[in-house]
Amino acid sequence: MNKLLLKRFFLIIIFALCFILNIRIYVNADVVNTDISMNSSKKVLVLHSYSENFKWINNISKGINSVLDNDSEKIDLSYVYMDMKKVKDKSYIDALYNLHKIKYNDIKFDAIICSDNDALNYIIKYGDDLFPNTPIVFCGVNNFDKSLLNGHKNYTGIVETIDIESTIKGIFKLQPNVKNIILVCDSTATGKLNEERAKTITKILKSSANFYFCTDTNIKNLQNILSNLGNNTAILHIGQLKNSDGTFINYEKVGSLLWKNINATNYICWDFPLGQGLLGGKVINSFEQGKIAAEITLRVLNGEKIDTIPIVKEIPSTYTFDFNELAKFKINKKNIPADSIIINKPFSFYEKYKDFVLTMISIISVLLIFIIILAVNINRRRLSEKKLIENYSELSAVYEELTATEEELRAQYDELQQGGEFLRIIEERYKLALEGSNDAIWEWDIEKNKFFASDKWKNIAGYGFNEDGSLKDILENLLSHEDKEPFVNSLLSHLDGTTPFYKCEFKTRDKHGNERWLYIRGKALRNKDGRAFKMAGSISNITLRKIVEEKNKYLAYYDSLTSLPNRTLLMDKLNEALKAASKNSEKGAVFFIDLDNFKRVNDTLGHDYGDKLLQALAIAINNIVETNTTVYRMGGDEFSILMRDADYREDIIKTCNNIIDICKKPFKIDGKQIFSSVSIGVSLYPDDGIDSSLLLKNADTAMYKAKDLGKNRYEFFDKNMFDEVLKKTKIEKGLRDALENNELELYYQPQIDCKTTKIQGIEALLRWKSNDFGFVSPADFIPIAEETSLIIPIGEWIFKTACTQGKEWLDKGYNLGVIAVNVSTVQLQHIDFLNTVKNALEESKLPPELLEIEITESVLMQYLDYNIDILNKLRQLGINVALDDFGTGYSSLSYLRVLPINNLKIDKSFIDSIHSNCKNESVVYGIIELAHKMNLNVVAEGVEWQEQFDILRSMNCERVQGYLFSKPIPADKIEDLNALMTSDNN
Template identity: 45%
Template sequence: MSIALKYKHRTSQKKSELIPVNDESWFRELIEAAGDWLWMMDKDTRYIYSNSKIKNLLGYEVGDIIGKTRFELMTVDAGQCTATELDGIMQEQSAFNNIEIIALHKEGHQVTLQASGVPVFNEQDEFCGYRGFDRDVSEHRRREEAQALSHKRLVESQQIAQLGHWDWDLVNETLFWSDEVYRICGLEPGQIKPGYEVFLNFIHPDDREEWKRAVINAMSGSRYNMDHRIVLSGEDRYVHGQGQVQLDDTGKPIRMMGTIQDITERKLLESALNILADFHPSTGLSGYYRTCVESLARVYDTRYAFVGLFSGDAQQRITTQAVWANGEFVSNFEYDLTGAPCTNILDIKKKLISEDVARLFPQDTFLGKLEAESYFGAPLLSAEGRKMGMIAVIDIKPMKITPWTEPILGIFAQRISSYIERNRAEKEIKTSEKELRNIFRDMQDTYCRTDNNRVIIRLSESIKQLLDYQVDELLGANIEDLYEEPAKRQELMETLDAGEGSIQNFEVALKHRNGSIIWVSINAHYYRDSNGNILGVEDMIRDINQHRQSELQMQKMSSALAQSADMVMITDDKGIIEYINPAFESITGYRFDEAVGSSSNIVRSGEQNLNFYRDMWHTILAGKTYRGVVTNRKKNGDLYYEEKSIAPIKNAQGDIVNFVSTGRDISERMENEKRLSFMAHHDALTELPNRTLFIDRLDQALAHARRYSRKVSVLFIDLDRFKNINDTLGHDAGDQMLAQLADRLGNNIRQHDTVARLGGDEFAVLLNDIETEQDVSQLANMILLNLEQPFEVDGRELFITASIGICLFPDDGKDHGTLLKNADIAMYKAKELGKNNYQFYSADMSARAFQRLTMENSLRRALEREEFRLFYQPQIDIETNTITGVEALIRWQHPDLGMVSPNDFIPLLEETGLIDPVGYWVVATACKQMQTWYDAGLPELTMSVNISGRQFHARDFIGKIKSCLNESQVSPEQIEIEITESVLMENQQSTIKALESLAEFGFRIAIDDFGTGYSSLSYLRRFRIDTLKIDQFFIRDVIDDPDNAAITSAIIAMAQNLKLKIIAEGVETQAQLAFLEKRDCRYMQGYLFSRPVSADEITKLLMAQQKNHGTKNSR
């Protein structure tokens, strides 16, 4: 702090000479606010002024120090030290800066202050005193001292751990080594300038490339962490290095820092441990000694190493067990310990002499012969501390003693001692075993001795007969491992303690080798040493398994009888009840006291005749077991099915004395079997016989008919257009109709006849003992007549018809397969003839069925062979007498059969699934033909194409239709998609979506065969429809049938009200034309105008129309 003041030049008054001339108030405020202790001294260095900070620093009030010198505020020693330093300064009246002094706080503790002051002179240049300030640096000094101590400890720790640190400046290419790095490299600190190449030269040549790679990898972000060797004066040392790289903001390495540690001794220890761990005892004790001495010599890098054991009890001579000398094994010898280092080894545990050993032990001539310089040795001690021998390594050069030298030697000594002890113990065990085998060779009971850890140490050979183990297998095992319940051994030990060290007849279960349980009785007692200390337990084990098993078997049998869910009854040889179990009581209702003494007939039901019981008694009295199912009666009168077995029990003389009856109530199972049998042979919906049962009964009927020369008839019934009901009203409605139909069919047949459901809407009737065909015809007519009555389903009246095929045995077939096939053929013939009728099978039907099969095979290749043709039937506007549209109709030109009727092959297309590819071929071909007509300038037309339900409901239908159209330049408005009424009603939500998509694209929609399905006005209004086509079924009889006339008139009126275009199909007469014309039906189609003709014929008609009317297309 520096404060510039102006002073008066007066010398008469000391204090006034130091006071500023100006007003002092502002100045005093300023110095009171200062953070340091500000003071003024007179020329005798006594304080004449102080600010209040003296209180904070030393605890004094300002008045306490006025008139005192600085030295009065210090300890004696500190005051003397400070006086020495300040005397010269003050004599010279010089300024002083940052002089450190030790002041004494008022409370007694020391405070380190840093003082600065300047001399003050008056105007005559006379010295008046000092002014200055002190600052508290106690905390700063404490931190410096702590840092210094920490640094000292770090340096010492690194020296102890042989751990150095380094710092490599990659930018300036400078490398810093701590002192310990120099020492690890065998150098004095600062001896050389550290650098990359300098350290690289220290690294073992074989490790340099790996070290370089590790450094390069560290520069790329990996952590540097590796062990490698360095070479110092020809000696390999192992070091462990680790470090990390510091990067700048661009990711470039700028600094690498880390540590290096000498791990040579650790590596030697690891090597020694690995050698001992890898040793396999199969080479025996001598091999183990040889392995150890060779390892010792290599670990300590010495010329000589040996293992020796005492010769005799005097411990004055040892006999070597293995000797390594100059890189090879040499013969063993005896070594006199008199005056040898070995004596000291045996007294002080270990002896490490790094040099001058031969001079220190001149009596040991052996060392002199070897010219030994250094000697490390350790005793071999037993577990009780008994001296057994020693190990030693000797060299002709000094050996360095490191922190690892003694531990490594100790590990070798301990391992060798343990191995010797183990080998000796094994010999003792084998000797004891031989003795025990001789003692217990013929003993039936098994002797077992365990130590206090329950480990088996002796065992007699009878253990083989008891548990099927060899003695050697169990020695060293814990006896608890043989117990089925290991806790039982603890229980035995507690009983021993309670019984003063012995126990008799302790029963326990042991585990046999094969996993079975062997029950034994154990007599056990403690055995002790000469001082009475317990050494373990001796057991005498007796096999009581057979006796125990018999007891357990009896207990199990008794428990099994009582707890069995099956009924058990024991009678004497006359059938009088002696015992029943609880299950018998529960099932029959008879109590134990009611049943015992009564005859076993108390449960007889009378359902079996006397022959049944005669056969049963014959079986059991012959000494055999009876098995069968019996219907018995409970006490309350209810019947139950019992699956029963009765076995005789004989005495020692072979006479039957009892019968044991066991039975199980299988009433529920029998009912289930009946139910399953019914389900396996009957239709689940109608409960009629299924195909399997029908064929079985048909085979029985045929066998009967063959035997008695009778006739049998098979009727095959298939419902007409049943699929429309399923598709329109749903499968639930269809199922209800099938169930009602089954009831009607059942009411039409005789009791010994059979009606069956073969699947779907197919039924069959089997008629036995037929006299004439007339009998069968009457039944068929009755079935068709019954079907005329409506079926009521969910409040609706539904109608259905059927097609029936009939065949007779033996005329139409000799087996069930032929009869069913021929009845099926006859049924198809009935469908071809218009459905709702029956047909008897005839031989020509088989030929037709074969033809149908041939046609199906040909049909599968008709498309690729280009056998299909398109014909077109004109649609006429009767007001203008012009062709306004055509309907594309497919024909099949078969190479052998000629032109095949659509009625013959279109059902086959639908059955085989070929309707999809053929249907799209029709659309594509029709579009191309439209394009041809347009290109020729002919009048514009509407092309109607029929789409099957399978096509319409396919997922890719819209895309395929568009694709067909895209192949030509025909406008979608000129294409009319025709679907049947039944297709319209299937899956209405998806139908609405598909119709909307077609309409949005521009296609027209027509409903074909309208009036034959189940749609209603409310349904039609939901769909986007352009045209209704009245089915020719109604047009055909419109003149003669008032019903058809009324329906046709209603359809026309409805279409007009809905503003739909309407086309009448199948117009063939002038009368039909007049009827339709009168009701304003403008568009017609039928043979009256033109049959379906080829494209060329349509071309001619259009050209003639164009000539007569002058019409042409607008393109």
């Protein structure tokens, strides 16, 4: 029987092993049936846009070779590298054309593979001449537009579309705390297309982070930008960096340079630079680009018509990351997107030998199953044997039971001997429990009315109990008057059986008079009748816990930075006030206060200065309010005030003026003077509402109205404000689309030389003709652009457009002087302002001395030291700086001496009455004389009458500007005006 079982067992094992091995062989079989039928050698030309040393190109070549080199005797591959990263001007392309014309004059290619945009553009332009009727397969082409192939046949290929959006979202997933993302771009054809796509994507994602574009930048500039942005900054490379000499840095080298010089995560959208210090991203596989292009070429060589092969527009990209970079920046593995590829990962035995491990596990599992089956059979036999043994054991048990009875009697005797020792041990344990516990242990003999407490009570209270005293006497000394009733009620509830345990919290004082919070618990012992005859328990010192609870309660209702009540407490108090107002016909006011330009304090001086400014303002406001008024901090730079019993509007106005007066003097913080102002909105109850949220919303609306009217003022809520808010919202929405819809335009107003009456300067002025609203006044949309920071992209467009127009006039031979551009404080404080100006000059090639920056006194005085530093850097570049609207702001000679300016522009308000008001004439004459002594040129604005011009010319004013000569006009009208004025002078 046993031999038969063993024989069956081994036959089953052999059958299972053979079955598993057959499955593994079937799964791992790689059936390839590729039949390339070519009767003769085929010639294929591979035209690369860049150098063979460029790893992207190298990988594409490897992909091509993996398909076409399998039968090298039948396919003759030729490679040409255009090297367009280094040079791409017209003369170079013409030279390439002439070379290819000679070199391939007698060679007929069966197909041409071209990689990247430059090679495709070259073939589109010259292919019909150089390689007529030759099928063209392209790959690695960015932002492909089908219109490129209009009029061209025999073209197909693979589009290279880098997944910028998925890479940015991958950054957010890997680094949830990232605040800033720098996008590195270049000016190559591919780079410009990638930059345009990136800007479109970042507009959608701008609420998640701040995006900064750096085109044709170098490591040093990147370091400067990164130092200004600080931590929580990532860098996405969608173009190449440059060396200090202006040449591009190869992607293969950029990783090691960034690793040495840039302490930030660096992301990429291509696979070939990985492993060199770049973290990774949603990357395109260059090898796959070449491989697919070669497979398409093979189909063409096998006779398939190229016109029937569709263009491959999407190749799946994959998240790929460098394990070393993930470890360097401590990226949480949970944040890595699913199905990501990790390179440079340490060796894993399981992953490398996965098939082998799974095979062995399968074999072992089968063996275990059969072992279990065998063990079950063996166990059945053992059970039968066990029953026989049990019958024998039952007989033996009778004898053993008799023996055990004798031993049990002897054991009971020994136990009685040990009883005394056990009682002694229990007493020692009780003593240790009393001494080792932090709580005081107490006992109350109810029948004898005696109370006992352990020595730990002295540690808590500093004194002991009189052991002969009754519980009533002890409670008289221990409890305060307000705690006696809940203490006794809780005790009686337990004694009568209502509660299973006794517990109570109460206050007392220790030996030194310090307040202590105690927590007493206990349980009664009862007789057979259920009557309590004894109680015992513990007393804990919970003073620290109560202090923490009070602190948490304080933090829930008070602001930790300013110690003012917070929004939560305001809502509670406002609801109480509204109930009282409804009941007693009371009136009140809700103030909403916002600190103007607070963000710039944080951006320029740091958050420490911002916090201290908020603390100083909170103290100052709290010191001037009346007893019926409470100041609250809402969060950020926003405060609120609740004024109860506000029967007189004059009291509310007085409070607003007092708050505004606080900000008229600068705040002195750590040796720095910080100028600020506040905008205040006021809503009244019950006039403006009886709902707390509505009152706050109305006050907030009034506050924004105060900001729109120039800030540093107060406004009472009016229902008409909702219409203004709606109008402002519509303008803001329209303004966001104005650049893309080409609705913005620059008008130009000439500045006339007083001596020659020729144009010697032009001011660029922004105009907006909306598709929805028609012509929108600059007074309406420019403040909104500044408030929403839309002035940053709009200002960049203004600089580029104005500089390009200036260069165009210069190339035509017009000597029109400087192009003047107005700059707001938002632009001046922006981190990339200098680069914006530099880029505009570099792209347009306008000489710096022909650009003039105009800045008003009010803008300049905000963060004076910082602004002077920026202006000095502009002057170092050769750019002119003019002080605009002089006389309407601070007009202080003390700062005028140190400002790095060339020109002074006198405000129109002084010019209006210069010909009819002697005082104004004297003031203007004094300003001109002062400017000349400081080597400054003077421009007078708003000249509308000949008499005004004659007076200014007699005062030796250099230039004038106004409707006397021309209103702001489009660029094409300037040339006509210049021709007219030149002919008049002649």
